[in-house]
Each structure stands twice: as structure tokens, then as C-alpha cells.
Amino acid sequence: MSSERILSSLLRDRVVSAEAAAALIQPGETVAMSGFTGSGYPKAVPLALARRIDDAHVAGEAFRIRLMTGASTAPELDGALAQADGIALRMPFQTDPDARQRINAGTLDYIDIHLSHVAQHVWFGFYGEIDTAVIEVSGIREDGSLIPSTSVGNNKTWLDLAKKVIIEVNDWQPDGIDGMHDVYYGTALPPHRKPIPLVQADDRIGETSLRCDPDKVVAVVRTHGPDRNSPFAAVDDTSKRIAGHLIEFLKHEVRMGRLPENLLPLQSGVGNIPNAVLAGLAESGFRDLSAFTEVIQDGMLDMLRDGVLRVASCTGFALSPAANEEFKRNIAFYRERIIMRTQEISNHPELVRRLGCIAMNGMIEADLYGNVNSTHVMGSRIMNGIGGSGDFARNSFLSIFLSPSTAKNGSISALVPMVSHVDHTEHDVSIIVTEHGLADLRGLPPRHRARQILDHCVDPSYRAQLEDYFDRASRVSYGKHTPHLLPEALSWHQRWLDTGTMLG
């Protein structure tokens, strides 16, 4: 245990057990919790709440909440509450297998929105009132302000708007994190908004702690537990080839004078492939890079350590246990180079466009014309959610989507005639990369985009099939601007549902 983390005597007097805190949450409430990609989520109250909900259900009582967070959390939060059937409505992003199963069974309502829209839509009044906020912090200052934990997410908004607040003080989080955060209090509702005074990823424009009205704090809970901290997969051959194509392209853009030598601020989705891209970038001779992104994962921490990356702006972490140890060990070093912001700032369209981010995100599938599906398997079954990919893709300098060309042992092609769900339209996608190559869709009309994807991205096992669709569509489609054969456009997906493979 570290030294005392609760320096406000007023709030120290409100320390209770997780059970006592959870007892303050009533059935039907809208509960807004901290947490972003498995970092900085409350560790104890959600578990205690899940037990309480279980007990209520055993007793035949209804008990479900509407749950909002920053983004995904962990088994102790989404998992436990979903298993207890305690969530009526979830937003804005989640990755828990139990919750996903219930969402796709139609028993848990899920709202999938741009992460940059969450705070403002709640402020606009589109989601009703927030009853309770449950926020993990790393400490409480004497004046009652809160030192954030390993994610900031929507915590500012939750604390400002909730009727009552429960604080978890997690002393497992490094106390050296104090000073890493930048909480911007200059937001407002229209018509009172002003320009956000941030012109590079390095800029600090806010405060290092979260304001919190102590009168609203109904409970403080001490915790001592790690973030989710899942390991990343070792970089495999497919990921390495994807990274290779992208890095070759970025170097080419530098040579052509379209990108500066230190590129533009990087945004990277979370996962094994983005991690491989970051690993590749670290070894490619680039220097003095910056990142303006949602999440810092292992690859970015390595780049900071090695001096490849000068600064990284984020709203949360997704670190393996080993990377987390490195982070804690050298936190004074990282505190000079990492700035953690609220997610309305980390993902703000104004800032992403101003900075000219290079947006690198994964996808489920893309179609011949460059429409991208980031969320739905076979058009109906949601995987995770759109997250911040749209905030970055739409407003970036370069909108890049990365994926292996096939999934499920080759039974699914990531390149299809028509995507079964659209999250990023043809208007928002510049570059698609698979292990086979890179399709540069910039400045191309639809049929030329198809040529790029056919020539560079599709797996050889699906190429003839996709060429055949495109050829026939180009000949007999109702319109030849975006050729399609409607009875076949989604047939690959139906074939997979019927036979277990998209191969015809």
C-alpha cells in the first residue's frame, strides 16, 4: 500500500465499503462510470453492485441500470454486470464477451456512437439525467479535487452532471501519474462555444485534476487493483506485412513532399495489428514523431522510451502487464511525454482536423468501393462498436484502415462486394491495407477504387470471385457509377451463414 491518497479530510470521512457504496445505486438509474479500453475503470463498486443485483433477482425483484462509460472496461465491470443481467442499456462502447452475447441475443440494448459525441450529447440532454457517477481516481487533493487514474474518458462530464458521485481511490495506480493529465474546462454548450486553444499534440490547455462538488460525493471507496492489462499477441507474419506496406507508403509520401519527415500526429486503434504497425514504425528510422490518439498501447510506450516518439496525447491506456511495469517504473520519464485528456478533446473533430492526424484503424471488412464496416459481423451481429474510429477517419489527413485479408481460417474475406454494415463511407476512407498490399483510394472514382482493392488487397483465394462480381456488375448494373448486383451484393455473407465459408 502507498501512503494516504485521500488528502481531503471531508472526503476521507466518507470512506465506506464497496457494498455500502453500491447500496446507494437504485434500480433503473442511469449510472456513468469511468473506464476506457480497460484502464481507469472502478474495480470494486461494480462487482458489489453485480452481487446486489444478483440478490435482487434471486428475490424476484427487477434491478437493471443504464450504464455509460468512456469506452470498454473489464470483466469486473461490464462482465460482472452483464452476467448479473444488470444492464438494460449500454453505451457508448464495449468489448466484453458476456455483454456482447446479450446484445446480440437482443436482451441488452446497446447504443453505438462516436466517442467524440458522447459528452456533448449527454450535455445536450439527449440521454436524460445521470443519477450516479462511479469514478476511479488515483488520489484526492486537499481541496477535494480528483487526480485522475489511467484514463480520463468522460469523467469530467460524469462528475459535472451526475446527481450523486461515488469515488474509488485506487492506490495500485502509480502516484507519479499526478501531473500527467490535462482536463480542459473551456467547453460549453452552443451558442457559447469558443475555439479550443490546442495547436499541437504537446499543448497543455487545462488542469491536472478533475473538479468535483464535494456535496455530491455520497461515498468514497478505497481499492487496490490492477487495470485489465491484457498481453498483446506476438507480431506475426501477417501483421508484419501489413505494417511493412503502410510504412513503405508513408516513406513514399515523405519523399513526394506530401508529409513532413516527422510525419503528422499519429492516431492508432488498439489491437495486435496497430501494435505491429507501431513496432514497425519504431524500427524504420522515423524520428521526432508525435501521437494524438485515444489510447497508448505497448508499441507507443516503446516508441516514447526509444525517443522515436516525442510526445503522445491520449485519454487512456491499454498496456500488457510487462509494459505496465515499465510504465510504473519510469513514470517520471513518461509524465514528461504523455498528456492524458478528456475523450471529447482526445477525439475532437476540431483538433483531429487541425493537427492533420494520420488515422490508423482496424476494420471488419471493406467493399470494392472503399466503404468500411467496423462494427457488425454479417450485418447484424455487433462486435464492439465504432469507438473513435469515425472521429479520426473523417477528420484526419490520411484515413487508413488495416486488416488481414481473411478471417476465420480463410472462411471470411475482409474484402467483399458490398459491406454488410457501413461505419465509414466511401467519402471517409483513403487507404486500405492488407498483408497483400495497399490500396490508395485518394482522388479515385468508385470503379478505380475497386481496381486498387482488387489488385492490392484481396486474398488470392477470393480474387477471382471478387473480379467476377465486379466484371458482371460493371456490365449489367442499373447504374455504372457504383456497379452492383443487388441480389448478390450480400450473398457472400449469407453463404458464410449457410455454409461456413464465403468461398463460392
Place this chain on the structure above:
Amino acid sequence: MSSERILSSLLRDRVVSAEAAAALIQPGETVAMSGFTGSGYPKAVPLALARRIDDAHVAGEAFRIRLMTGASTAPELDGALAQADGIALRMPFQTDPDARQRINAGTLDYIDIHLSHVAQHVWFGFYGEIDTAVIEVSGIREDGSLIPSTSVGNNKTWLDLAKKVIIEVNDWQPDGIDGMHDVYYGTALPPHRKPIPLVQADDRIGETSLRCDPDKVVAVVRTHGPDRNSPFAAVDDTSKRIAGHLIEFLKHEVRMGRLPENLLPLQSGVGNIPNAVLAGLAESGFRDLSAFTEVIQDGMLDMLRDGVLRVASCTGFALSPAANEEFKRNIAFYRERIIMRTQEISNHPELVRRLGCIAMNGMIEADLYGNVNSTHVMGSRIMNGIGGSGDFARNSFLSIFLSPSTAKNGSISALVPMVSHVDHTEHDVSIIVTEHGLADLRGLPPRHRARQILDHCVDPSYRAQLEDYFDRASRVSYGKHTPHLLPEALSWHQRWLDTGTMLG
């Protein structure tokens, strides 16, 4: 004819005929012209160029150009060049029937991109070099700077980047327009971008004229011709009902405290239904409104005249002949209340979000889950293009789409199981209105969104059919988050292609 419009003697010496100017454009060039929704496009050089291209084709010579503009133009530009088969590639928006026919025949390549992306993507180097700019202005100052015409569009970018410039000085345009424009010269390429210092629709942040390097001006052509100025249809019962539902909703939002009494800056698409909505707003008791939009059409001019609208910011006009007469007659009045900007500013995501615009746009179709198709008929045949609808929808306070519930005498339903093309995803659509009612999709998961659309928007002739799809999909869909039956999802469109009606 008015008095001398060319006050620069240097440029007055470069006055030539339209034919002589058109002769300076070579086959294969990228030519960037002025023009936005039929206003401020060059009237003479494109016609002369079309004749030149016709002659070349008769002589067996190849002659096509790559053509960029602000948005749509008129028969004298898109029509003439398309009829001459003189356009190899067109971007970013167009509405000409001849050009549309060629695009959908696959003989004219068309790139459909967000209007806020055009200037920056050209600056980024994604479209290669611009050979010639052909820009209509209303006058030339002594110092050689250009007084813009009835649209600004991308003219600043075209003048800055083109290797050679042809200027058309149209003295049909009112000279009283001088002072109405606000050309912002503070844009830059990343990483040098700064906040745009505009915080309300009224703000002037730039200059009243366009800078132009006189060394690049290869020809000046005098013209005297009207803009396209098509009349709007009289407000019919369907439009009136759509407007009524929307206005009732806006009043409700004011009563609930979610909107100020003078609303937030209005953005309105162009067309008969938006025009009817504006007419309805004018009669509804609202006062002190503002507009931050692309185009001023008749309805908005009326609102300015009647004092309902305090100020309107735009990049172009779409006026009927009668409204144009009114505009010219009282231009001193309108000059105090209209600010014309470049389209990168009129449509800028940073500004649309900051101001919290109320975005009102038409659509071709929406589906059960609120995905909107603005561009493609039956998935393959492009109508016009996305224009600025995405710039506003994504970043607005309220993203509203309006449409009659059916088209083509009831043979097409505007509400379908799955849209055949997606321009605005479920993440970007808050409100859908037809003559039957208003679906409020805010804060709702997909199946509840479907309920809103079924209960409020779909035409009675299609309701049972759409209910049946939704019922069966909700029971047997692979995933129940966004229920779909893939073999049927696009069957309504195919039925229309096969039988002439979507009715099953």
C-alpha cells in the same frame, strides 16, 4: 451594362474573347472553375471550350479535361462540357442531367466527396496539380484583387494553386455585392494550422476580396449573364406537412430547454422541401434566428427580409428569378445581413460543431436503423452527390433528414429495410421526418430506432411490408442487435428494378 468593373489597368489589358481564353486550355488539363449551386459559375469560357472540344472531336482529336468546381453549376458549364464529351473526371458535386447520364453510363468518372474536404485534399496534393482556374468575379479592384461573384466556393484555393488563371468579369452581377464576402486567409497545411477565430454566424474573419497573382492571369473575359436561377415549386401539401412536424419538434425542444428560443444556427439543404421548411419557420413566430449554411435560397431571403433571420452565412445562392430581383433591388439591406465565405469555412467541421448547427437535409432513403442514403438510386446510380450534408450532419447539434415517404407515384418507399448505399451512418442521424411524422432517434438503440421509423415515418402503403421484415428479422437474424435478413435486405430495390414498384 454597368460602369467599368475592371479597375486594374494591368488586367484590363488582358481582356480577350471567350474563344481566345478557351484556346489557352489544353487537352488533359485539370481545370478548376468557380460555381456553387448554379451561382457564380463562369458563363462564357466553358461554352467556348465546349465548342473547341466539339471541333477537336470532329477533327478526330482527343480532348477532355478533369473538371473541379465548388459544387453544381448550370447547363452552360456542366451541361455544355458533358454534351461535348469533354469531361474525363468531375468533382466534387454536380446536378446536370447530361453529366449524370454519362456518369451512370460509366463514361464520365465522378468523385463524390465532402465539400469541406475538397480544398484541403487539393492542398494536400491528393489530386495533382491544377493547370487552369476559370473564375467568375463581379469586379477587379485597382490592386488586381478580385471582388467575388454570387458564390465563393473553392475560388480562393483555385486562384492560389492554379498555374494559370482566366477571369470572367460578369457585370450582370450586382456591383452592390462588393463587401458581402469574407475570404479567410488564415488556413494552412498541418502542422501549421491554427484555430479559426469564428464564434458566431455573424463574425467576419477575412477579407472582402480574393487575392490573385496578376502574373498568373492569362486572360480576362467580360460577360453579362444571369445565374441559373431556377424557380422553386410552390409549397405542396406534403412539404407543408413535413415542415409542420419539424417545426412542432423544434418548438418542443425549446419548451424542454434543449434549444434556445432563437434556436441555433440553421443549415438547410437546397430544394423544395427545405424551402418549405424555411417558409414554415418564417410563419411560426421564431425571431432573431441565424443561419450558417452553404446556400441561401428563396426561403432564407424571405426570412431575412421579414426580420425572422438576423444574419445568414453562406458560400453561394440558389434563387428563383423573382428572388434574385428582390436581392438585387435591396442589395444594400442584404449586404448587412449576408456573409459569403469560402466553402472550406462555410462547411468546416470545426465551425459547424462549435456553432451547434441545426442541420436539415434531404435524402433519397433511410432504413429501419437510421442509416441514410443521400446519393444513389437503387445502390448504383448516382443522383447528385453528398455535397455538404455530411459536413453538417456529423458535426451538428441536431442532424435532421427530410423526405416525402414515397417517390415516383408511390412505387418507391423512402423507408426501406436496408439502404442501398450509405452516406450518413446510424451514428450521424438524429431525426427523420416524412409527411407522416417525425422519428426521434436520439439516445435509442437500433431496434428502438426501427420502432420510431415504423410508427412515424413509413407510408401506410409500405408499413405492413416493413413491419413484416422487421418482425421476421427480429426473430431469426444472425445477430439481434441490428436485425437483418440478408437475402431480403435489398430485395425492395431489386423488386423496383424488376417490376417497377417496391410493393411486394
